[in-house]
Amino acid sequence: MTAIFLPAITLLNRLGFKAKFAIIFVSVLLPLAVLATLTLQGINAEVRTLRSESRGVEFLTALRAPIERMQEHRALMLTLLTGPDGGLRTQVNQLRPQIDARITALNDVAARLGADADIDNRISSISSGWAAIKTMDAAAVSTNVAAHSDLISELIALGEYASDYFEVSLSSHLDTYYLGDAIVNRLPAMTEALMRVRTQAALAAVDGEVSEETRISMEVLLYNINSYRAAVGRGLESAIKANPELRQAIGTAMRSNEQLSTEFIELVRQNLLQAELVTGNTDVVTNAANQAVDAAYTLYDAI
Secondary structure, three states: OHHHHHHHHHHHHHOOHHHHHHHHHHHHHHHHHHHHHHHHHHHHHHHHHHHHHHHHHHHHHHHHHHHHHHHHHHHHHHHHHHOOOOOHHHHHHHHHHHHHHHHHHHHHHHHHHOOOHHHHHHHHHHHHHHHHHOOOOOOOHHHHHHHHHHHHHHHHHHHHHHHHHOOOOOOOOHHHHHHHHHHHHHHHHHHHHHHHHHHHHHHHHHHOOOOHHHHHHHHHHHHHHHHHHHHHHHHHHHHHHHOOOHHHHHHHHHHHHHHHHHHHHHHHHHHHHOOOOOHHHHHHHHHHHHHHHHHHHHHHHHO
16 A cells, blocks of 8 residues: 555655645645535526526516416407497407507516517517407407417417526426426416317307317317316426425415316316207306316416
8 A cells, every 4th residue: 555655755755845735735725626616606507597487487477468368358259259249349449458568568578588589579470460360350250269369379389488498497496397387388278278168169159059070179178178287286296295385375276276177177068068958058168167267377376
């Protein structure tokens, strides 16, 4: 063993005390300096990620209202185009400036957060699509509904892109990852599926029957709703397991979302897909859809 250290011992014996202390000092300090640098770099990277996630949450919060209001506008226009006014035109006229303001606010948030050109282009496309919808009051019901649905899909896709851009969906923390997944990928798509079933129920009431094509479409949407419901539940339970304090904040909203979406699926099957008559049963489905959507957005806000 001595032979191994003999060259170092010989060298140190030839050096003075200052040189010896310098060598020992550097030998100890250098690894500490490297370790401190790596630690600092890791902390800085974590801080950058947290700041980016915070910006992403702010953007997604601003995106929520345009999606919900657009879904509401589609429902109002569908009712207006398929029946008597009953004050619906006034509601539409009151809602449109709200959507204008929400889209403008979304664009302002994107500009303040320093979003990339792709996000700016997507918001510009959404603004153009909304402007086109406001000129379609005399269009066929199917055309009007399709235009709304396409625009809502654009809004949801914008959220998915922004989640990646702001690194919300790339979080290494389980609680943050699953919370982000719920408000980006699951709950918006779930509310849209709920509202599309509601739309199809209203159209079936006008026709007095559920066509085979509509029946198949509804079954697919109900399957998707159930899948989103289950995915939200599993993801949020994983988030709570990683951060138990979340249960107090979101537990009640989780249970409500689970219950009302499950009840909605059963109501649609009983009152539309398995019913002989349609017209008298759509109000039940409409009310259940509204309650389920409200529960989903309540959970979104709780997160």
